[in-house]
Amino acid sequence: MEWETVIGLEVHVQLSTNTKLFSGASTAFGADPNTQACAVDLAMPGTLPVANEQAFHNAVKFGLAVNAEIGKRSVFERKNYFYPDLPKGYQTTQLAEPIVGPGYVDLQLEGGRTKRVRIHHAHLEEDAGKSLHEDYHGMTGIDLNRAGTPLIEVVTEPDMRSAEEAVAFARQLHNIVTSLEICDGDMSQGSMRFDVNISVRLKGEEEFGTRTETKNLNSFRFMEECIALEVERQIDVLEDGGKIVQETRLYNGETKTARSMRTKEDSNDYRYFPCPDLLPVIIDDDFIETVRQDMPELPEARRERFIKDYDLPDYDASQLAGDRATADYFEATVKACGEAKLAGNWVMADLAAYLNKEEIGIAQSPVTPVMLGGLIARIKDGTISSKIAKKVFEAMTKGEGDADAIIEKQGLKQVSDTGELEKMVDDVIANNQAQVDNYRNADPAKRPKMLGFFVGQIMKASKGQANPQAVNEILIKKLEG
């Protein structure tokens, strides 16, 4: 039997506003518990919510980025349930008339495949506080700093057919919200959280299977692992003649296991109704136009521009345009050296490896785009070889100055002087008579490969500073002449 996986996502995106969705309390991360929870957030009697304009601005920005209809009339509803980190006894959210209507995101998958994932809608809502289950004398500690923080919940159609597609969508969404600067994208701090709806069906079947929902995944890796695990579990159950129970599940990334949290029977009946404390919000064309003026270039448009303007291969363009900070860095480097392909290679290879090792973001790189551009310019004009450039780059990461200063101080300038190089070539030829004879007796077609040995010897003798192109020319002349 061949099975097909069906995946839909619900993504909570924390909006980077200064204040809460319905109060003027700060949303700054890392404050002492409950120091950013005001009377509205605590649901003190007599308090009333007032909606934050910036949250609407951010939500509309997102809507425009995913080609969605903007809900010009936006209504808040109460979703009723009891939990100590939700002081009001309901979450203020949207249901029938959300701020962002149907839209879509196009994904670039491996092998040049593209895929469209439809967005069902995205709505504005408030986050809950945090429950700390460490032992407080058998009690639970509640921190309400996060209570009331604005979120958009993005709900997709069940359009994804594999973990690969789901993760590609999640990454693309991450790129979009960080490029728009509506969310800091810091998943380790819960700025983006994913709920994954998974079902399987026999290939060719029209109807969806019963789905389960795994909540609160906060990394792309966990998402991939959890989907693989759940798909395997569902197929096992069905192939053994069992039935999938509609339920909410939790994935533990440490132990790589999942467990059922609650089944549908005892799931909450939220008894939604329009919130009488909040009037409908009307978004007019002027508001939407103001937001449109504020839109940056999106990753997909930037990727296409990189291919067109810089003549970059597809793969390079996708890698460089995906994340805004990387794309900005790359463009600043190109501006400094005028060499797009080389700049791209350095950003994706040496710089990325260094940042990875140091576990820092590109914005914290001690090597600025101007410094990297300066290094690339010296490769281009033949002052240093690519090999020596790696050495210079390493010195730059250690704060030893810019490329020119390091090349000067360490005497790394490439030897292109023909007289000096000729002498080196003569020495190598004199000291390796056997290899020279081999070369001269060899089939001319095989000679280019054999040349490597001599080049290597010369590089060693010159400590890597000989200009490889010049060495090649002189060698061929002397060996064949």
Next chain:
Amino acid sequence: MAIASSDIAKLAHLARIAVSDDEVGQVTERISDVLALVDQLQAVDTAGVKPMAHPLDATQRLRADQVTEPNEREHFQAIAPATEDGLYLVPRVIE
């Protein structure tokens, strides 16, 4: 629309309202009366009428995104039954 006493028990639980076994019958009867009124309303033809989100014919004024609320934790926690390390303490909840 008929409502069973089991529905009342479920709703009471969801709303965290204590309804004792003795009261369930009476509450069921009273809510059934209310629902009978709702049935009359349901009979009205509302095709083409947009659901009302709010009785006032006005729209929400939005607030500028500026911090206006200072830290008043001590003030709020003075009336809390139990606090520690700045946290509100509540009976243990485990999901």
